[in-house]
Amino acid sequence: MATAVLVAGLSPGMTNAADERESSTPERPTLATRSGPVVGTREGRSEAVNVFRGVRYAASTEGHRFERAVDPRPWTKPLDANGFGNDCPQRPSGDVPVFSSWANPQPMSEDCLFLNVWTRGLRDGKKRPIMVWLHGGGYVTGSGSSHGYDGARLAERGDVVVVTLNHRLNGFGYSYLSGLSDDPKYADAGNLGSLDIVKALEWVRDHADAIGGDAQNVTIFGESGGAAKVSTLMAMEGARGLFHRAIAQSGSMSLAGFSPRLATPLAKDLMKSARVTTVEELAALPMDAFITAMMESRSKGAFFRPVVDGRSLTRHPFTPDAPPISRDVPLLVGTNNTEMRLQGGLGSPENFSLSWEQLPSKLGELVEPSQVQKVIDGMRRVHPDYDASEVFFQVATFRNYRGTALRQAERKSASGGATTYMYRMDWKTPVEGGRLKSPHALEIAFVFDNVARSTSYTGPETDATKHMADIMADAWIAFARTGNPQTSALPDWPAYDVSSRTTMVFDLQPQAVKDPDGGERELLQELLPDGRSF
CATH class of the missing domain: 3.40.50.1820 (Alpha/Beta hydrolase fold, catalytic domain)
Incomplete structure (x- = not known):
């Protein structure tokens, strides 16, 4: 355009x-x-x-690849x-139907x-x-x-x-x-x-x-x-x-x-895929050729x-x-309740109907083989109403999102500096027949008060979606204004610490809950100690 x-x-x-x-x-x-x-x-x-x-x-970086912006x-x-x-x-990211309301691609340069x-x-x-x-x-x-x-x-x-x-x-x-x-x-x-x-x-x-x-x-x-x-x-x-x-x-x-020990081999592999021998040659490679080289490299353009x-x-x-250095910066951190029903569900729809016999091999992609049965047994104990698919999605959500959010909140609150607040978004979207529940990125529509622009993901604009936008957007605004997300529409929202682990659960009736799903947290924090950290 x-x-x-x-x-x-x-x-x-x-x-x-x-x-x-x-x-x-x-x-x-x-x-x-x-x-x-x-x-x-x-x-x-x-x-x-x-x-x-x-x-x-900043100025264009064309002709100045790998250099600081001026x-x-x-x-x-x-x-x-x-x-x-x-x-x-x-790289091309592919079409995700639930994101279609948000799509607004521009020319690449x-x-x-x-x-x-x-x-x-x-x-x-x-x-x-x-x-x-x-x-x-x-x-x-x-x-x-x-x-x-x-x-x-x-x-x-x-x-x-x-x-x-x-x-x-x-x-x-x-x-x-x-x-x-x-x-x-x-x-x-x-x-x-x-x-x-x-x-x-x-x-x-x-x-x-x-x-x-x-x-x-x-x-x-x-x-x-x-x-x-x-x-x-x-x-x-x-x-x-x-x-x-x-x-x-x-x-x-x-x-x-x-x-650097990990990053240097990735850069070397990129040069190999680009068929160049110097950084200067890599810097001069046409943009499209560089993207192709990334996608052909070990990183697949994604790592x-x-x-x-x-x-x-x-x-x-x-x-x-x-x-x-950010000790005095307040932090608001959280996740949606069933994050991985997006990537692990829409991307692999068979995961919505897993049997207990199929679950161990699926969890083997997320958990050390020696821990798989401990995870299954533990999750069935703390969530006796879950089926195999629900166990998979919740372990995947903890592995990829919830676990590191908890670690971040714990470490920030332990620093003795500015306060930390934790949230979880539990409102369930009706799209895809309701099977996504509270998936990754859903809260964006509410944080920006953009439900009318998000119907492919939140469903038709309703009193319920407008209410979720009211309570979440106002909480984010309050935090930006004061460093505290408390509003009159929310119950008392204390700062997060490991003694209470109070979390604001956003739904049509928001609740401040101490250590929600504590059994799941204790189980998975022990077996998945650092989530996606490197």
């Missing part, structure tokens, strides 16, 4: 007459960025939300900010470092909380342009500023090359995607007044891979002071990053994450403990 690139601004050494066209609609809102002015739209139910899409926060070249004439920027290069802003005020002197969303898709796919992440309703509802963004992914953003090249410009290649987010947060800090926000009250929040990015930023010295609250939704996977390189990331994010 043409609008995806018109707002780009100018990369060093590039000019484009279309990019420099002057807006002819003075009634549209104008945002004066430090690089130049951009012109957006007004949206929301009251048309009082100023929206700027595809705002450049500031964009300034412009003078107002640029159109009505279309999302390019998606960052990534290495010129992709853009962000999007929703705000009710521009330079009006108000100090609104700023909520910066980090998209899901692990460290390998996704973008900030999904319809599910539209920030208009959240900005209007809570008078907050909402920001979404794109950053480099997969091998473009997380190829550790320090052992393969002595060129200092590649020294940070293992963490460029996270460093892009830091640069976007610097843009937010520098433009907080312009977008009607408070540079001293920034919340980073994300789901799945976005939550993993939140966890990583909490351990990055370069991100210190750029955010003040953190929310990790269904993605506490980055308790540990890759070590990337931040690297503890001793530079931008000097320790594992939450292993063996919570990072001291």
Whole structure:
């Protein structure tokens, strides 16, 4: 789409007459960025939300692969900010029918470092909380342009500023090359995607007044891979002071990053798949050829994450403990109750009708062989009403999501710093005949108050879906505003600690529950001690 690139601004050494066209609609809102002015739209139910899409926060990385992002070249004439920027290069992710309401793909390009802003005020002197969303898709796919992440309703509802963004992914953003090249410009290649987010947060800090926000009250929040990015930023010295609250939704996977010992062979294998012998050749490979090489490599274009390189990331994010540099940052962390009914169910529908005879081999993919029968026996004891499929999905959910969320909450609460709050989302979606129950990513529709944009996943907009949006969006807004998610619509929500393990269970009638499914937790924490950590 043409609008995806018109707002780009100018990369060093590039000019484009279309990019420099002057807006002819003075009634549209104008945002004066430090690089130049951009012109957006007004949206929301009251048309009082100023929206700027595809705002450049850094120059194009095309021709500068594996290098740190730099500031964009300034412009003078107002640029159109009505279309999302390019998606960052990534492998095809396939169609997931329940996500169809959210789909909003943009052209792919290495010129992709853009962000999007929703705000009710521009330079009006108000100090609104700023909520910066980090998209899901692990460290390998996704973008900030999904319809599910539209920030208009959240900005209007809570008078907050909402920001979404794109950053480099997969091998473009997380190829550790320090052992393969002595060129200092590649020294940070293992963490460029996270460093892009830091640069976007610097843009937010520098433009907080312009977008009607408070540079001293920034919340980073994300789901799945976005939550993993939140966890990583909490351990990055370069991100210190750029955010003040953190929310990790269904993605506490980055308790540990890759070590150079693991990351270097992956980079070597990528070079082998690309049929190149030097980093310079890999950097010069055409974008599509690079994506093909990733998919043919051992990583399959999917096995990337931040690297503890001793530079931008000097320790594992939450292993063996919570990072001291974010000790004073409150954390809201949680999961959905049946996360893996999405990936482990829709991706393998036979898992919805497992027999007890089939279960051991299925659990063998998740549990050490010597522990499989202990897991089955233990789960049947604490959940006597479960069938074999329910045991499989709950063990998979704990293995991939719940276990690391608990570890993160435990380690953060034990740090003695800012408070930690734990939630679980139990509302069940009616789509797919109800068999998904409370699957991965479902809460996004409610957090953003976007149920009308999420009908493929939440079903038709109803009083029930609107109620879930009311209670969850307001809790997230309250946390962004104060560091405490308590609202008048919720029962008393104490901070999380290992003595009570109080968890807010979100459903039509939310409840604060002490150690929900404690028997399952005790069993699986013992047999699966670190979940997906490395």
